[in-house]
Amino acid sequence: MSGTDRQFALHQAVTYCTAASAAAGFPPDPQHPAVLVTLVADVFYEWLTAPGSVAGIQQSLNQLNTKADQIMAVQDDVNAAVAAISAVVTDLTAAAANIQAEIATLVAEIGTPVDTTALNAAVEALGPVQAAVDALESAPPSV
Numbered sequence: 754m755s756g757t758d759r760q761f762a763l764h765q766a767v768t769y770c771t772a773a774s775a776a777a778g779f780p781p782d783p784q785h786p787a788v789l790v791t792l793v794a795d796v797f798y799e800w801l802t803a804p805g806s807v808a809g810i811q812q813s814l815n816q817l818n819t820k821a822d823q824i825m826a827v828q829d830d831v832n833a834a835v836a837a838i839s840a841v842v843t844d845l846t847a848a849a850a851n852i853q854a855e856i857a858t859l860v861a862e863i864g865t866p867v868d869t870t871a872l873n874a875a876v877e878a879l880g881p882v883q884a885a886v887d888a889l890e891s892a893p894p895s896v
């Protein structure tokens with residue numbers, strides 16, 4: 754323990770012991786506190802300079818930062834997936850409306866009715882698919 758560090762630790766120990774003795778109502782004793790202060794100073798210094806305590810806290814902070822970065826990256830991926838699904842829903846909605854309009858135009862242009870039952874059924878089948886995609890969009894997955 755260097756002289757400056759020991760002086761700092763001793764000062765902290767004296768301050769602590771003086772405050773603790775005064776709070777407990779003990780009268781000042783010039784001999785007894787010196788030994789106690791020296792012991793407390795040594796313990797306090799060892800605690801302050803122990804590589805495990807400061808390093809352990811730093812390691813825990815680094816682990817927390819790493820986990821926070823991972824969570825933020827996963828959230829970015831989820832947000833990107835939601836945006837992609839929303840785009841698909843928009844495209845499907847537009848496609849269904851366009852297909853129905855094309856059917857109406859074809860029927861009007863032909864003049865004679867064409868059997869579009871199968872085509873109409875295919876267009877109607879887009880409805881449940883669109884609803885399923887809408888459900889995915891409105892209920893994001895829990896992490």
